[in-house]
Amino acid sequence: MNGRVEPVLGWRLWRLRGMRLESWAASYTWEPGENTARCLAPLRRCAHAPGAGCRCGFWALFSLLQCVERACAERSERSTVVGLIQGWGEVALHGSEGFRAERASIACLLTDWPWDAPRALSEGGHGGRWRPRLRRALRHLSSPPPPEPWHARMLREAAALYGVPLVSLEESLRIGLLEELGVDELMRGEARTWVEMRTR
Numbered sequence: 001m002n003g004r005v006e007p008v009l010g011w012r013l014w015r016l017r018g019m020r021l022e023s024w025a026a027s028y029t030w031e032p033g034e035n036t037a038r039c040l041a042p043l044r045r046c047a048h049a050p051g052a053g054c055r056c057g058f059w060a061l062f063s064l065l066q067c068v069e070r071a072c073a074e075r076s077e078r079s080t081v082v083g084l085i086q087g088w089g090e091v092a093l094h095g096s097e098g099f100r101a102e103r104a105s106i107a108c109l110l111t112d113w114p115w116d117a118p119r120a121l122s123e124g125g126h127g128g129r130w131r132p133r134l135r136r137a138l139r140h141l142s143s144p145p146p147p148e149p150w151h152a153r154m155l156r157e158a159a160a161l162y163g164v165p166l167v168s169l170e171e172s173l174r175i176g177l178l179e180e181l182g183v184d185e186l187m188r189g190e191a192r193t194w195v196e197m198r199t200r
């Protein structure tokens with residue numbers, strides 16, 4: 001764990017609650033701009049989040065597909081939003097998987113529905129290095145659930161409320177938004193693979 005000046009970037013999930021974004025795995029409603037984590041553990045709360053050996057802090061994953069995989073593991077959840085955050089302050093790195101950060105803000109939100117993954121993958125020899133991960137993400141895809149009917153509209157309102165770009169993943173790559181936000185080549189490569197697979 002170390003204090004950081006440079007923000008670290010990662011993908012994460014929210015649920016839409018009205019036009020607000022609620023953490024996927026914790027009872028926390030995100031604020032526009034800077035968010036400061038506090039420990040939500042039922043017992044033995046950490047003095048400062050992210051505590052060692054705890055689950056507190058704003059988590060994010062470096063792998064977009066791992067994030068999508070998590071989203072697709074909950075079939076009944078139809079208000080999911082995927083986006084990118086900047087984390088800073090005290091940051092607990094979880095190997096190459098992701099991090100938990102003391103402070104975080106939303107960098108951008110995606111219009112992409114997690115279930116809209118490349119179906120062609122299960123058939124062909126596509127995907128390159130990301131293939132195993134794509135495969136895992138796709139195992140849930142037999143009959144993808146649709147988003148809530150109000151999803152697109154509320155997501156637009158959420159992006160306005162939080163003051164962040166709302167783009168499709170494809171667009172974020174095309175206009176160079178991810179690069180501009182500081183997303184590294186490895187993460188962008190994975191995002192590009194997902195986009196390419198869907199348009200095949």
Ligand SMILES: [Zn+2]
Nearest residue numbers: 039046054056
């Ligand atoms: Zn904690």
